[in-house]
Amino acid sequence: MWRYIGRRLLGAVPTVFIVITVAFFMMRLAPGGPFLLDRPLPDQIMENLMRVYQLDQPLWVQYTSYLKNIIRGDFGPSLIYRDFTVAELIAGGLPVSIQFGVSALLIALGLGTLLGTLAALYQNRGGDYLVMGVATFGMTIPNFVVAPVLSFIFGIALGWLPTSGWGDGTISYKVLPIICLMLPQMAIITRLTRAGMIEVLRSEPIRTAHAKGLPTRVVLTRHALRGAILPVISYLGPAAAALLTGSVVIETIFGVPGIGRYFVQGALNRDYTLVMGTVLLISVFILLFNLLVDIIYSVLDPRVIYDD
Amino acid sequence: MTTDAAARRGSRNLWGDAWLRLSSNRAAITSMIVLAAMVLFSIFGPWLSPHAFNTVYRSYIKVPPSLTAYPQPQDIQEIMTRTLRRARVDIQTIDVNGDRLSLGIASEQEISLRVRDILERVDDFSDVTITSGSSDSRQMSLEMTITRQLFLFGTDSNGRDILTRVMIGGRVSLAVGILATLVALLIGVSYGAISGFIGGRVDHVMMRIVDMIYALPFMFFVILLVVFFGRDFFLIFIAIGAVEWLDMARIVRGQTLVLKRREFIEAARALGVSTSRIISRHVVPNTLGPVIIYMTLMVPKVILLESFLSFIGLGVQEPMTSWGVLISDGADNIAGAIWMLVFPSVFLAITLFCLNFIGDGLRDALDPKDR
Numbered sequence: 243m244w245r246y247i248g249r250r251l252l253g254a255v256p257t258v259f260i261v262i263t264v265a266f267f268m269m270r271l272a273p274g275g276p277f278l279l280d281r282p283l284p285d286q287i288m289e290n291l292m293r294v295y296q297l298d299q300p301l302w303v304q305y306t307s308y309l310k311n312i313i314r315g316d317f318g319p320s321l322i323y324r325d326f327t328v329a330e331l332i333a334g335g336l337p338v339s340i341q342f343g344v345s346a347l348l349i350a351l352g353l354g355t356l357l358g359t360l361a362a363l364y365q366n367r368g369g370d371y372l373v374m375g376v377a378t379f380g381m382t383i384p385n386f387v388v389a390p391v392l393s394f395i396f397g398i399a400l401g402w403l404p405t406s407g408w409g410d411g412t413i414s415y416k417v418l419p420i421i422c423l424m425l426p427q428m429a430i431i432t433r434l435t436r437a438g439m440i441e442v443l444r445s446e447p448i449r450t451a452h453a454k455g456l457p458t459r460v461v462l463t464r465h466a467l468r469g470a471i472l473p474v475i476s477y478l479g480p481a482a483a484a485l486l487t488g489s490v491v492i493e494t495i496f497g498v499p500g501i502g503r504y505f506v507q508g509a510l511n512r513d514y515t516l517v518m519g520t521v522l523l524i525s526v527f528i529l530l531f532n533l534l535v536d537i538i539y540s541v542l543d544p545r546v547i548y549d550d
Numbered sequence: 551m552t553t554d555a556a557a558r559r560g561s562r563n564l565w566g567d568a569w570l571r572l573s574s575n576r577a578a579i580t581s582m583i584v585l586a587a588m589v590l591f592s593i594f595g596p597w598l599s600p601h602a603f604n605t606v607y608r609s610y611i612k613v614p615p616s617l618t619a620y621p622q623p624q625d626i627q628e629i630m631t632r633t634l635r636r637a638r639v640d641i642q643t644i645d646v647n648g649d650r651l652s653l654g655i656a657s658e659q660e661i662s663l664r665v666r667d668i669l670e671r672v673d674d675f676s677d678v679t680i681t682s683g684s685s686d687s688r689q690m691s692l693e694m695t696i697t698r699q700l701f702l703f704g705t706d707s708n709g710r711d712i713l714t715r716v717m718i719g720g721r722v723s724l725a726v727g728i729l730a731t732l733v734a735l736l737i738g739v740s741y742g743a744i745s746g747f748i749g750g751r752v753d754h755v756m757m758r759i760v761d762m763i764y765a766l767p768f769m770f771f772v773i774l775l776v777v778f779f780g781r782d783f784f785l786i787f788i789a790i791g792a793v794e795w796l797d798m799a800r801i802v803r804g805q806t807l808v809l810k811r812r813e814f815i816e817a818a819r820a821l822g823v824s825t826s827r828i829i830s831r832h833v834v835p836n837t838l839g840p841v842i843i844y845m846t847l848m849v850p851k852v853i854l855l856e857s858f859l860s861f862i863g864l865g866v867q868e869p870m871t872s873w874g875v876l877i878s879d880g881a882d883n884i885a886g887a888i889w890m891l892v893f894p895s896v897f898l899a900i901t902l903f904c905l906n907f908i909g910d911g912l913r914d915a916l917d918p919k920d921r
Binding site (some may be wrong): 256257260264265268269271272274378379381382383384386387389390391394398484490491494495505506509510512517520521524 | 769771773777850854858861888
């Protein structure tokens with residue numbers, strides 16, 4: 243097992259390298275630059291800025307020096323958020339994003355598996371149609387529609403919850419963003435659980451468990467769910483990576499100070515170092531979560547063995 | 551079963567069977583009809599609509615949806631007052647008779663003939679004629695035609711008809727969905743079929759490349775592509791198709807691995823058919839089932855992606871529009887003009903719903919496990 247993990251981590255290195263390289267050159271070759279403002283800067287200042295940030299050197303030199311800095315753990319200064327390094331920006335926003343992401347993920351997982359199981363138990367009956375209707379709805383309505391609608395209903399019309407901002411960071415500011423983050427994930431988890439459950443419930447081991455007189459509750463939670471949740475687990479890898487690294491839509495609408503906005507803002511403003519930092523962070527998250535998922539998978543399903 | 555009975559039921563082939571199963575799936579059939587209506591609505595609607603998608607009606611900014619035409623009777627008085635305030639004349643009488651309006655005005659000073667031009671310039675009035683005037687020019691009667699405008703879905707914050715814009719937006723959204731999917735189809739199917747059919751080391755390397763691209767943060771590369779290509783919309787969606795082909799390639803490869811051991815492929819090989827011809831004539835057509843299912847599920851994904859890009863401000867540029875752009879505008883105006891959000895969202899949601907149901911229905915119909 244440890245050798246497997248080690249090999250996977252080693253195998254991730256070239257992927258991360260490719261991500262950095264592609265992102266670096268795409269970003270640099272794109273038209274525009276970080277210091278092109280509406281009112282152009284005087285040539286002298288521009289030259290100085292370019293020299294300070296080493297943007298005047300050949301691209302190849304910049305690339306190798308960026309790689310060297312990355313290996314030393316230096317993500318460089320942000321070009322747009324003056325006085326901040328990329329590492330500081332990420333360190334400021336990441337805990338917020340993780341807090342939101344983890345809450346949304348846990349709620350989605352709990353409700354999703356519950357609803358999915360119920361739908362499977364009542365397959366092709368009223369309850370099933372209801373749950374699946376809601377799930378399809380949650381999956382097809384994009385969160386940039388759900389978010390303003392919810393904030394209108396609960397924030398403006400009913401006045402129960404604040405519509406945006408961070409305030410004193412109490413729970414009331416977090417409810418709406420977490421719901422919006424959670425809904426589409428819950429919908430997908432419900433669908434996956436239902437599909438897995440329907441297949442598992444028809445299988446021999448479950449019939450055996452019923453036959454030996456186990457109560458339905460135990461059959462479901464101990465035996466069926468274990469098999470039915472496998473597709474959910476493999477979905478959770480990329481989903482968790484995406485959730486924990488923030489959502490630009492939710493953060494923009496609700497004014498949440500996470501890191502989801504940084505990438506889009508960085509890309510639009512050509513904040514090269516910030517873009518590279520977030521890309522790197524996300525790819526590392528994706529790779530780690532995929533590995534984690536494969537490990538959980540082998541724990542839940544003993545038939546899966548990772549041999550060397 | 552006698553041969554007669556078999557003949558009456560028709561031959562049972564994959565597609566015939568699938569069609570039978572699909573046609574008994576009410577959700578899928580309804581979705582197909584609704585989707586077809588949506589496509590027709592988007593393609594032909596703008597030609598039938600009385601408004602152009604980019605016409606600005608300055609007197610109708612953010613008017614709510616209405617089944618009766620604007621200006622409504624109670625509005626006319628207000629429009630008239632607002633218009634004539636600048637001419638410094640007082641309104642004495644307003645008589646509306648169908649589409650004709652007679653107006654009597656008076657002023658302390660001489661009324662300039664310019665008042666006619668002022669009225670002409672308003673969108674709602676045309677054919678303004680002066681019917682009579684008092685000898686001291688301090689009173690005047692005018693007649694004009696009221697131009698009525700019907701805004702079934704209301705107008706946006708620039709005074710443009712939302713119905714027409716939803717239609718045009720539908721054209722763009724559906725077009726990018728289909729375009730990107732076709733690009734992904736082309737790349738994915740050929741890549742997967744070649745990889746699976748040739749097999750061995752080539753297959754291994756080709757699939758390793760796919761695995762590697764899988765690990766890339768997809769959303770981010772799409773945004774980088776937009777930044778890279780500037781805002782050339784169709785180029786971007788060709789690029790998105792070029793990123794989205796991975797699943798397709800995996801599916802087709804899996805199918806090909808199974809297919810290539812089948813007798814008819816061996817027969818073709820024994821007859822001396824070339825590899826490229828076997829792939830294009832025998833392998834690819836037999837992978838169509840899963841490919842079609844995946845296609846129907848990919849179109850909504852791309853449409854959603856387009857609206858996401860539009861939402862963060864990377865979509866088509868004004869005055870052109872798409873459902874995503876309209877939704878994004880609507881979200882900004884939710885407090886004052888909720889219809890700006892509702893209509894495009896409903897159309898987007900219906901389309902996505904239909905495509906998902908059709909995809910699910912096709913999967914049930916074509917899934918060999920169910921036979």
